[in-house]
Amino acid sequence: MTFASLVLAAAETEEKHNPLLPEPFEIFWSVVALAIIFGAFFYFILPKLLGVLDQRAELIEGGITKAEKAQAEAAAALEEYTAQLTDARAEAARIREDARSEATQILGESREKATKEADRIAAGAQKALEAERQQTIVALRSEVGALATELASRIVGESLADDARQQRVIDAFLGDLEDTVKKSSSTSKAEA
DSSP states (O other): OOHHHHHHHHHHHOSSOOTTSOOHHHHHHHHHHHHHHHHHIIIIIHHHHHHHHHHHHHHHHHHHHHHHHHHHHHHHHHHHHHHHHHHHHHHHHHHHHHHHHHHHHHHHHHHHHHHHHHHHHHHHHHHHHHHHHHHHHHHHHHHHHHHHHHHHHHHHSSOOOOHHHHHHHHHHHHHHHHHHHHHHHHHHHHHO
16 A cells, blocks of 8 residues: 555544644645656756766766876886986997097007107117217317327437328327227126
8 A cells, every 4th residue: 555545544544633744735746746846857957967977987087097097108218218327328438438548548558659759768868878879989089199109200210290190199099099999898798
């Protein structure tokens, strides 16, 4: 049994009106009004509400998709940055190594040039020393020759003004002098 039939049955049995139970026509019209409100709600409001909720869900899903896409792009950019950083570090290490090898090469070349320059200067000094020695020997020969000729003239008692004779005396004296110098230098080397 339904509630409406119970209410009708109660109304017939009692003539007296119960204030807790509404009249049947009030119940009927209340049910009709409620049905119209529910119908209008389901027909007009609920579809718009569902549309707004669907739109909101799509926006959220789109935002999630965009966030995932942005996150993937950020991860790719980070990976690319890391790769570039690794490449840059490798390039810097290679440049440092090239600079070190180049510095070593330049240092070696500089040492070689310095050694060559020192050898050249030493050779030049040796040549200059040899030239000075030869010049000194020539000067000494002429001086010693003149002194030897004068000394020999005094010892012999005759003039040795003849150039050929003078040259022979000078050469003989210098030869004896060189032999004496060589013997004394070889004796001092043997003692050392």
